[in-house]
Amino acid sequence: xxxxxxxxxxxxxxxxxxxxxxxxxxxxxxxxxxxxxxxxxxxxxxxxxxxxxxxxxxxxxxxxxxxxxxxxxxxxxxxxxxxxxxxxxxxxxxxxxxxxxxxxxxxxxxxxxxxxxx
Amino acid sequence: xxxxxxxxxxxxxxxxxxxxxxxxxxxxxxxxxxxxxxxxxxxxxxxxxxxxxxxxxxxxxxxxxxxxxxxxxxxxxxxxxxxxxxxxxxxxxxxxxxxxxxxxxxxxxxxxx
Numbered sequence: 001x002x003x004x005x006x007x008x009x010x011x012x013x014x015x016x017x018x019x020x021x022x023x024x025x026x027x028x029x030x031x032x033x034x035x036x037x038x039x040x041x042x043x044x045x046x047x048x049x050x051x052x053x054x055x056x057x058x059x060x061x062x063x064x065x066x067x068x069x070x071x072x073x074x075x076x077x078x079x080x081x082x083x084x085x086x087x088x089x090x091x092x093x094x095x096x097x098x099x100x101x102x103x104x105x106x107x108x109x110x111x112x113x114x115x116x117x118x
Numbered sequence: 119x120x121x122x123x124x125x126x127x128x129x130x131x132x133x134x135x136x137x138x139x140x141x142x143x144x145x146x147x148x149x150x151x152x153x154x155x156x157x158x159x160x161x162x163x164x165x166x167x168x169x170x171x172x173x174x175x176x177x178x179x180x181x182x183x184x185x186x187x188x189x190x191x192x193x194x195x196x197x198x199x200x201x202x203x204x205x206x207x208x209x210x211x212x213x214x215x216x217x218x219x220x221x222x223x224x225x226x227x228x229x230x231x
Contacts, residue, residue, distance in 0.1 A: 031217070093162075111160050
């Protein structure tokens with residue numbers, strides 16, 4: 001019974017390159033959330049997606065960041081023209097998405113992608 | 119808007135001693151509250167959640183937390199620390215119908231033998 005799968009676990013990019021982070025939700029889950037954890041800080045919400053829809057992107061930086069959750073395949077968090085400040089751990093979580101909000105359906109987290117910018 | 123404050127970014131306890139991690143929240147609507155644990159290089163694992171059923175909530179690994187509305191607190195305790203409890207602990211809040219979690223800054227627990 002696989003959990004939330006994120007890949008790669010570690011990603012190194014040079015400034016100006018693009019970073020693509022992938023997340024496959026738990027089986028049966030149709031809601032995906034992305035969070036960012038900066039060093040020595042807690043997790044900060046970035047975006048909430050359902051299949052083919054962005055529901056809430058209030059935590060996404062206005063530029064260079066985008067997310068998608070296509071009908072087929074994993075959710076992708078894309079960071080264009082990365083800068084040193086993008087270095088962080090990026091976590092994906094998923095939930096079933098039926099029967100109410102997060103109180104009734106706790107989010108299940110993947111092990112994260114550690115992004116390092118040289 | 120919701121927010122969470124965890125007092126103490128680092129806590130050191132002796133093996134067998136009480137673990138007490140403090141969490142205070144602010145929320146304009148009745149909150150749902152969570153404690154998560156994060157082991158090194160891993161994701162977050164749910165310890166317990168408060169969803170308005172009972173104010174004292176029991177979780178996994180012997181942890182429990184008590185919701186106190188008057189103090190806007192949701193402190194996490196464990197009577198007797200074990201070496202395997204060394205990890206980082208996060209308190210989080212959401213509204214009942216909300217779909218995003220707001221996290222505190224985390225408390226790193228060190229257990230001394």
